[in-house]
Amino acid sequence: MIPLAVERASWRSLGVKFYVGLSIVLFYAALGTYSMLAGYMGSFESMWEADYLAKPIWVAYIFEPGLPTTIIKRLEGYHVEGSKEYITINSYDRYSMNITLERPGSYVIASAGFEYPYKPARSMIVEYSIWVSSQYSVRYRINLSIVSDNLLGKFITLEYGGVRDNITAGRYAVLLAEETIASAGFKRYDSSIKLPYPTLNRIQEPPIPVLVNPVSDLLLDRGTKVRGIINITYTCIDQSRCGGITLEIRSITVKILGLAHGLMGTDQKGSDIWRQFIEGARVANFFGLTAAATTVLIAISIGSISGFRVGRFSDQVLTFITDTMFFLPALPLIMIVTAALGRSMLVLYGLIVLVSWPGLARLARSWAMAIRGEPYIEAAIAVGASRLWILRKHVIPRLAPLAIYGLVSLVPGVISTEVLIQFIGFGDPNIPSWGRMLNEAYNEGALINGAWWWLFAPITGITSYMAGFVLIGMALEERLNPKLTASQRRFK
Amino acid sequence: MSLSRYIVIRGFMTLVTFISALVVFFLLTRVLPAVALGANPFLPTQYLDPLFRAIVRSSDDPGYASWVSTLSATYGLSRPLLPDQLVIFIKNSFTLDFGYSLTSMRSVSSEILMRLPYTLTLYIFAVVIPVFVGYYLAVAAARARGRVLDFLVTLSSLASFSVPVWVFVLIIYYFFAYIPKVSWGVYIFPLPVKAPTTSITGVHDIRYWIWYLSPLYVASILSFYGVWAYFFRSIIASELGEEYTVTARAKGLSEWSVLRSEVIPNIRPPIMTKVAYSVPTIFGGSIALEIVSSWPGIAYYAYQAIQNNDVPVMNAFFVISTMLVSLSLYISDMLIAILDPRVRQGIAGYTR
Numbered sequence: 001m002i003p004l005a006v007e008r009a010s011w012r013s014l015g016v017k018f019y020v021g022l023s024i025v026l027f028y029a030a031l032g033t034y035s036m037l038a039g040y041m042g043s044f045e046s047m048w049e050a051d052y053l054a055k056p057i058w059v060a061y062i063f064e065p066g067l068p069t070t071i072i073k074r075l076e077g078y079h080v081e082g083s084k085e086y087i088t089i090n091s092y093d094r095y096s097m098n099i100t101l102e103r104p105g106s107y108v109i110a111s112a113g114f115e116y117p118y119k120p121a122r123s124m125i126v127e128y129s130i131w132v133s134s135q136y137s138v139r140y141r142i143n144l145s146i147v148s149d150n151l152l153g154k155f156i157t158l159e160y161g162g163v164r165d166n167i168t169a170g171r172y173a174v175l176l177a178e179e180t181i182a183s184a185g186f187k188r189y190d191s192s193i194k195l196p197y198p199t200l201n202r203i204q205e206p207p208i209p210v211l212v213n214p215v216s217d218l219l220l221d222r223g224t225k226v227r228g229i230i231n232i233t234y235t236c237i238d239q240s241r242c243g244g245i246t247l248e249i250r251s252i253t254v255k256i257l258g259l260a261h262g263l264m265g266t267d268q269k270g271s272d273i274w275r276q277f278i279e280g281a282r283v284a285n286f287f288g289l290t291a292a293a294t295t296v297l298i299a300i301s302i303g304s305i306s307g308f309r310v311g312r313f314s315d316q317v318l319t320f321i322t323d324t325m326f327f328l329p330a331l332p333l334i335m336i337v338t339a340a341l342g343r344s345m346l347v348l349y350g351l352i353v354l355v356s357w358p359g360l361a362r363l364a365r366s367w368a369m370a371i372r373g374e375p376y377i378e379a380a381i382a383v384g385a386s387r388l389w390i391l392r393k394h395v396i397p398r399l400a401p402l403a404i405y406g407l408v409s410l411v412p413g414v415i416s417t418e419v420l421i422q423f424i425g426f427g428d429p430n431i432p433s434w435g436r437m438l439n440e441a442y443n444e445g446a447l448i449n450g451a452w453w454w455l456f457a458p459i460t461g462i463t464s465y466m467a468g469f470v471l472i473g474m475a476l477e478e479r480l481n482p483k484l485t486a487s488q489r490r491f492k
Numbered sequence: 493m494s495l496s497r498y499i500v501i502r503g504f505m506t507l508v509t510f511i512s513a514l515v516v517f518f519l520l521t522r523v524l525p526a527v528a529l530g531a532n533p534f535l536p537t538q539y540l541d542p543l544f545r546a547i548v549r550s551s552d553d554p555g556y557a558s559w560v561s562t563l564s565a566t567y568g569l570s571r572p573l574l575p576d577q578l579v580i581f582i583k584n585s586f587t588l589d590f591g592y593s594l595t596s597m598r599s600v601s602s603e604i605l606m607r608l609p610y611t612l613t614l615y616i617f618a619v620v621i622p623v624f625v626g627y628y629l630a631v632a633a634a635r636a637r638g639r640v641l642d643f644l645v646t647l648s649s650l651a652s653f654s655v656p657v658w659v660f661v662l663i664i665y666y667f668f669a670y671i672p673k674v675s676w677g678v679y680i681f682p683l684p685v686k687a688p689t690t691s692i693t694g695v696h697d698i699r700y701w702i703w704y705l706s707p708l709y710v711a712s713i714l715s716f717y718g719v720w721a722y723f724f725r726s727i728i729a730s731e732l733g734e735e736y737t738v739t740a741r742a743k744g745l746s747e748w749s750v751l752r753s754e755v756i757p758n759i760r761p762p763i764m765t766k767v768a769y770s771v772p773t774i775f776g777g778s779i780a781l782e783i784v785s786s787w788p789g790i791a792y793y794a795y796q797a798i799q800n801n802d803v804p805v806m807n808a809f810f811v812i813s814t815m816l817v818s819l820s821l822y823i824s825d826m827l828i829a830i831l832d833p834r835v836r837q838g839i840a841g842y843t844r
Contacts, residue, residue, distance in 0.1 A: 042733040154742045186645075323505075324512040325820070326769075329813040332794070333517065336806045340521045341528075341543055359769070416656040417776075423658070424783050424795065442662065447670050447683075455666065459659055467654035474650070 014475055020469025028465050030256050034280035048270040050261030051122050053451045060260030068118035068221075075228045077112030078249055088244075102244040104138075106233045111252065113149065113225035120221055121256050128255045129250040130230070135243045140234035146254060146419035149225040228252050265453040273437075273457045280434035280461055284415055287345070287433070288465075291352050291418075292410040296403050299357040304362025308387070310369050318363070318422055322358045330355035330417065338426045345428040352417055359487075360406045365400060371398050401480055409473040412466040419462055434458040498829050499825040506822045513700060513814050514585055518578050521806075526573060531803060533573040544569050546803040563804070582806070590808040595800050600808045604790055608812070611789035613705065615778045618657075618712035619820065624769055625713055626720025633721070634728040634751060645721050652718025658780040660711035666697070668707070681707040684785040708781050716774060723766055732753045761832035768824030772817050779813075 008274060049069045078097040080087055097385070101107055175334050230249065236242035257270060264273035306318035322415040334351045341347045371377065371394065403466040421427045422435025437458040446454040508541035522542060523533045531540035538544040559628050564570060564590060568580040584590060590600040626649075655663075668680040681703075688701045731737065732755060746838045779791035786792060794809035829835050 024514075103692065188600055320509075320512075324509050324516065325514045326772070327818055328510045328516060329810070329812060330818045331777055331779045332791075332810050332813040333520070335798055336517075336519050336810055339801065339806065340525050396813070412654070413773075420656065420658065420780050424780075426798070437758070438662075449664060450668065450670075459662065462659060463655045467650065470650060470654050477726075 004433060006239065008358065010062070014431065014479065017471045018475035021468045021473075022341075024464055024468030025472065026088065026283045029280045029285055029469070031346070032285040035278040035282045046372075048125055048255075048257060050266045050270055051257035051270045052258050052266065052268050052270050052456070053449055054257075054259050054261040054264075054265060054266040054270070057260045059265075059453070066119045067122045067258075067260040068256065069260050071116070071118075071254075071256045071258070073114050073256075074113075075111040075252040075254060079112075080106040080113045081110050081229075086353050090246070096249055098248045100244045101232070103240065104235045106231070109230045109232070109249070111228040113227035116224045116226055117222060118258075122173050123256065123257050125255040126252065126271075129253075130243060131248040131250060134245040135250070136236065136238070136241045138234045138242075138245055139231060139310040140238055140245065141228075143231040144252070146233065147227055147229050149227075153375045157390070168176075184473050188304060210215055228254070233428065242281075264457045265451070267440065267446075267451075267454050273454060276432055276437050277457050277461055278438060279280075279432040280425075280458065281465070283431055283433040283459070284418075284465055285420055287349065288411045288415045289407075291349055291414045292407050294349075294353050295357045295410055295414070296406045299360035299406065300399055300403050300481075302357070303361040304391065304399055307365035307368025308359070308372055310372070310394055318361075322361050322365075323356065325360075326358040328355055331420070332462065334417070334421055335424075335426055338421070341424060343428055345431050345476040347422060348427060350419060352414055356413060356417075360402075363406070364402060367399060368395055369400055371395055387419060405473065405476045408469055408476060411469040412473075414467055415462065415466060419458075432463045439464075463489075494828060496658050498835075499826055501826050502762075502829070506818050510814060510818045511582060513818075514582055514811065515554060515578065517810050518581055521810075522577070522581075523573055528732045531573075532588055534569055536572045538564075538569050540574065540748075540769070541569065543567060543803045546801050548675075555588045559597065563591045585811045588808075588811075590804045592809075593797070593805050594802045595797070600804045603793065603805070604812055607669075607788055607793050608789060609643060611778070611782065611791065611816075614708060614712075614781060614787065614789060614814065615775060616844060617709055618716060618781075619767075619771060619774050622713050622716035622794040623720050625717040626722075627724055627740075627763070629717065629721040630724030631751070631756070635748065636730075642725075646724065649718035649725075652715060655715060656780070657711050657715035657777040658714045658784040659782060660786050661707060664707045664711055681710075686786075687788050688788045689788075702784075705787070708787065712777065712781065714731065719770065720767075724763060727759050728755055730760055748754055761828055761835070764828045764831055768821055768828065770822065771820040775817055775820075775822050776815065 001278065055064075055067065066258050074095055077240045078096050080099070086105075088100040088102065089105070090098040090100060092098070097109070098107075102191060111315065112334055124146070126144070130142065130144070132140065132142070230247075232245075232247060234245050262272050262274045264277055267273055267276075302318055302322065306322070307316045317349075334348070335354060338347055377390060377394060379396065386392075418427070418433065419435035419438070422431070423439045426437055427433070429436075437459070438455070441451070441454045444454070525542045526537070526540045527533060529540045533535040545563070547569075554754045566584065568577050571577055571580075588601040588605075590604075592598060593603060596603065629645050629649075633778055634641040636642050646691050664681060666685060669683045672678050672680050673683070688697065688704055728751070732750075737750050737754060741747075741756045745753070773809045779788065782791040790809055790812060794805060797805035797809070
């Protein structure tokens, strides 16, 4: 496919394939840029944005309307229940409260309720920041309960035992903004258990351990009111030195995890697949293009030198090196060398470049050979031009179309190798690529749980991204091979 | 140059490139890590040698003590990396002597040879059958120029080479194994849960073997035929624009006769060349298939060995893979030479 003369390509003549491919590639470039601008970099590990294996929102919308999406609600409107004797309110606003309890005893502080608008969810996370301080040593115990007003429901307690039995004078955080997974990590409920009647035969069971708080126990249903209740009991250790205790509720946030989330649902850890997907697009773009560009650079320079000095010693050496590299089976080499040199993206990059340049170098060599035989090169030699000058002025510009074609046609191979290496687990564990997504989906049971959205997000990404480049490559190949195009015109 | 002389010369060149591929491998996996740790490869510094470290690490068990010395002797670990160990490695590669596996304590070459038939059934099929599928589709498309079939072949071959072969397997597992199992309780294809054993006794084993292999065969056809269909179709289209076809038509031959008796003999050599140079890619694809489907060939064995840092098995895997690739390239070289006299004549300007 050595063109005798590459005609100037008009944009229109490139054909439909080119533009379809280009728009796919530009789409992924835009996604990658978006992921960078939206500050998603490094947030691949964010978990529990919704429940585990939440469906994509559009699927839920079509097949199961009313499926809950994630609700994040900061509790508000705290008030003291029961007797307000011996209580001083130091400060008070919508989301927080600071009160002093002056005498030992039990006190109850409740928040206002909020209405839960969906079908029952599976689990929730409560983040809370409650501070306690006292002038003297006291023994205290705090329970934070999330309660629903459903008649069948029982309340669930988040912080069961007191955090500290003794506090001496000073200021303590009870638990500062700890994340507490309500259900998912500790106790799973099979999705076949029908809410809201799962607990009838579980009431006799021993008390639910601390931090196990399935939402099903709340019997949340559409229109149920949910509120938080803080129960604090304290006694003085030394009756002669007994004083008040200051309770500071800074914030309590309830996050009821949705069963439908985002464009592509969530994975086993409740992390958003769409976010991983666009992160993967960024990695694919960056890795694919840089590796392919490096390969093209190496291949074109080696191929053109070798083709230009065909038959000479330097050509023989370069051809021999090219052949040797062509003989190396790429995948075994990458698998073994990443094991020996460490599983980093840089090693993978180097290896992929190392194994993918020979093919293009052969092509560049034959192009350079054809160019070398042309009369104007002979003319340039005759007037005494140096080899380097000819290479720079005549050969390299003529190889530019090949370089572009090579770049485009190398990207699919680079991406598929990278994705495969990540998929079989020999890639960089810190890089959020599509291959790693696929690895997690395949190994953590997307197939067994029927989570097709998890499995098919990376597959869609890989195949469509590769198809984009393949389309552009096909279009360019037709342009570069005038004979092919001409006959194809006749063909129709 | 006669054909036999050409074959001998090509064989010699294949041997030389094979040896230099081994040298590159040795440099990358043994010398480079040792140098990165600060060793001088020309002196005997075995404590920085990755192979020696792997052996010593897995030899805490006293039962393994004698076996360290055996392996050290096989690989010449007390000598300098360059050039002594390199020479020993190349010599061992030719005699297929890789010592003992660090995990199973059995001879690596016997383990590899036991699994080689499994790899070959997959690999040879993946190389050969898609070529024929693509070839016949391309000819059919060329006969039906500009009609729906032609368009469909182009479109499907695009889909075919945008999807890596192992992704095809995943898709097949999902739609033809998982979904039927969940919906109707039957497997159309098996899920890769229970791989066939490496010993075959009786018809039942063979049937299970074929059944287990069938999704891999389907995937390799689906994934590899596209390149061929597209390439063959465009090369036929290109040839149909040549003057000799015009002559043939002018003589009154039908389109089909032009295609069959004029064009197709002419395109065989470039087809063979293209097939030859796709062999390493296809080999990579069949390796990926083995790993995804837990097919007990050499690649899956090596995959497990790499996770256990079983260096002798890794070496053997690389050597055997390089041998397979070189052998395939050599065979296709010979086929090209038989099909195309220009190649063995070494006509100037004709490059592969």
